[in-house]
Amino acid sequence: MKIEYVETTSDLMTRINIHDAYGARDIDKWMLDVLPLEQDMAILDVGCGAGKQCFSYLAHLSGKAEIIGGDVSEELLAKAQEENQKLGNRVTFQPLNFNVPFLFPDNTFDLVSCSFAIYYAEDIPFTIKEMHRVLKPDGTLFTTGPMPENKQMFYEIIKEATGKHIPPMPGSSRYASEILDAVKATFSKTKIEVFENPLTFPSVEPFIAYTRASLSEDRLLWNAFFQTKEDFETVMDEITQVAQKWFERDGKLVMTKVVGGILATK
Numbered sequence: 001m002k003i004e005y006v007e008t009t010s011d012l013m014t015r016i017n018i019h020d021a022y023g024a025r026d027i028d029k030w031m032l033d034v035l036p037l038e039q040d041m042a043i044l045d046v047g048c049g050a051g052k053q054c055f056s057y058l059a060h061l062s063g064k065a066e067i068i069g070g071d072v073s074e075e076l077l078a079k080a081q082e083e084n085q086k087l088g089n090r091v092t093f094q095p096l097n098f099n100v101p102f103l104f105p106d107n108t109f110d111l112v113s114c115s116f117a118i119y120y121a122e123d124i125p126f127t128i129k130e131m132h133r134v135l136k137p138d139g140t141l142f143t144t145g146p147m148p149e150n151k152q153m154f155y156e157i158i159k160e161a162t163g164k165h166i167p168p169m170p171g172s173s174r175y176a177s178e179i180l181d182a183v184k185a186t187f188s189k190t191k192i193e194v195f196e197n198p199l200t201f202p203s204v205e206p207f208i209a210y211t212r213a214s215l216s217e218d219r220l221l222w223n224a225f226f227q228t229k230e231d232f233e234t235v236m237d238e239i240t241q242v243a244q245k246w247f248e249r250d251g252k253l254v255m256t257k258v259v260g261g262i263l264a265t266k
Contacts, residue, residue, distance in 0.1 A: 011214075034142075043057055044068050044111070047116075051091065067091045068092045099121060111140045115144045119170040136266070138266060139265075142263055146172040150172050157211075189265040194258065198254050204247050
């Protein structure tokens with residue numbers, strides 16, 4: 001399944017900053033808690049974006065690890081490298097398209113991670129097998145993605161505002177089913193961890209900023225909702241009105257992120 005998707009630095013950083021500001025729990029801490037991280041590991045972060053996960057690993061392991069981050073977006077890699085330079089270029093960033101064979105030998109890495117990206121792969125079994133191939137024996141794969149229960153308030157407000165059916169999202173519609181099944185079929189041992197993080201918005205504005213960034217990011221998935229810039233702004237106005245009504249009724253807006261973490265052993 002081919003999904004046309006390129007995330008911009010602006011949209012990504014908007015959403016990350018909102019998670020940090022309004023979330024009740026720290027997803028980075030959760031990831032570090034569930035991962036079997038050790039110093040001197042060789043780590044590959046697939047779909048690394050602006051490098052957030054790579055830098056988290058680097059700090060947790062006191063810089064004592066070989067970390068490579070790969071992404072298809074030149075813009076996001078440039079942002080990652082900009083931050084990397086401030087840290088003395090401790091991480092290697094390079095282009096990586098997970099829809100084609102990885103340019104790494106077999107049995108190279110102790111850990112392969114892929115945070116909030118794998119569900120955009122065109123051929124899930126192929127991508128999973130490539131991750132398996134480059135892992136050392138007993139190496140670990142860790143992927144994260146939205147569960148079907150993820151951010152229900154977000155979708156309910158959009159549905160009420162537009163009266164339209166919500167299109168299937170690549171993450172929540174594929175992660176706990178197609179992707180989990182492919183991992184189980186390829187790896188010797190698999191388990192799933194669940195992370196819930198309520199984002200409490202004390203006003204409508206940050207929720208609308210999150211919504212704008214999310215809809216812009218996945219604009220091609222929402223093409224039944226808007227075709228032009230004017231359509232997009234009309235939809236955003238409708239969503240803002242409904243969000244304001246919910247806020248006046250409840251005194252706050254609470255959107256719960258429900259994330260799954262698939263932890264698998266080669």
